[in-house]
Amino acid sequence: MFRFHNYLFKRLFNGFLDLAPILVVILIFQIFIVQQPIPDLSKLITGIFFVILGLSLFIQGLEQGLFPIGESMAFAFARKGSVIWLLIFAFCLGFGSSIAEPALIGIADQAALIASQAKIIAVTEQAKHEYALGLRISVALAVGFSILVGVLRIIRGWPVHYLMLLGYIAIGIMTPFAPREIVGIAYDSGGVATSVITVPLVAALGVGLASVIKGRNPLLDGFGLIAFASLMPTIFVMAYGLIL
């Protein structure tokens, strides 16, 4: 029991360290430049504590529950040799992990709130919920699709920058046609989608694959999966905006 407490304490401290740079910068600005009282201070402090507690529990849980099976499974699929199953697994892994990404949940809710304030969607809870869910499903489909293509890339040995160039060109062509209100969210969604759950699971898949296939260097060919996964959501979210 003592070890557990010690461990949790360490986690909490690490969580605090993640937030520390932000808090330091904000404090300096508040004290020296803004010089105004902070409203609702107690709520802010409680919220910061919740963020730290949540992150600590969450990362502890991931490392204890999800990552060990996810990672060994990624290796197992890479070794199995069945390309079809590997691709299906790659898609599902990308889709499932992005749907659960907490930052994406938060940002999608925020986007829905703003869209309803701007009267782009109806001002009901129902409409906001559907809009946020639509955004998240578009992003998750995009991540699933790009992990699938990224795995194919590692198998075939395509250079990563050709895929990126294609993605950039697609974004360049699509943006003028997409509704202006969705463009900003679309560009942001890529960086949001690849976070705490997606990155480690996908990285395990990439490194596992590159170490199994002959003539591939795990240090080199394992990379590039995240890159493509943070590009495709832009395209898919703009497509969602076009359909909507």
Next chain:
Amino acid sequence: MKTVVMHFVDALVETCWNTLPIIAIILIFQLLIIRKSLPNPFKILIGLVYVVLGITFFLEGLEMALFPLGKLMATQLAAPSFTHVDIASTTVDWFAYTWVYVFAASIGFATTLAEPSLLAVAEKAQQISGGAIQARGLRIAVSFGVAFGITLGVFRIISGFDIYYFMIAGYVVVMLQTIFVPKIIIGLAYDSGGVTTSIVTVPLMTALGLGLAHTVPGRNVMIDGFGLIAFASLYSIIAVLFYAQLAQLAQWWSSRQMSSNF
């Protein structure tokens, strides 16, 4: 008290639904395709409970602290009473927002330098390049890159220019750099774009952008408010590529010096 508990239970249920797909996918593939039983089911179950509880607390804290903090900083630093901007004027006096730029750059620099996943990427880069790229130098370069990117993004929000031109210009720069850097670093450089924007930075940046677009006269929150994270991702890719180019140049220079000595 009762409503607080109810609210928390609702949030817990919501999180269960959100994490269900990934849990189901891993379990189904494990049991049906790999056909192995779980190594330590009880420990895994406890882990999943932690995940669900953790996400719920984190999202609560996000609404209570991170979003309000970002918004507060944006509204205070861009308030007409602070910047002395003439609200009635139709042109944007973007020099008046100096402190907003300084704040954006500081947050970008500080969070990136402290980012654990960037540390991991930087160490890998040092390993791949055989020491030509130094982990510490790379981290500092990326931190400057993100700071610059976010400042540029804030300038875009304040000025109201179209995000399209900034992003396309950035893409062109990335592609031009790609031609000249050593091939081994390309994949890692691209990956760093998705990695440097962390789970605590993302909500704060979003709130900062939305708050700014809300406060600066003449801006539309929906059109101008988003985009800071995209800038941060793009500029960390540019920074990694740039640092790799510098390392290459330094190596070329020192080998030239060596050969001219003989």
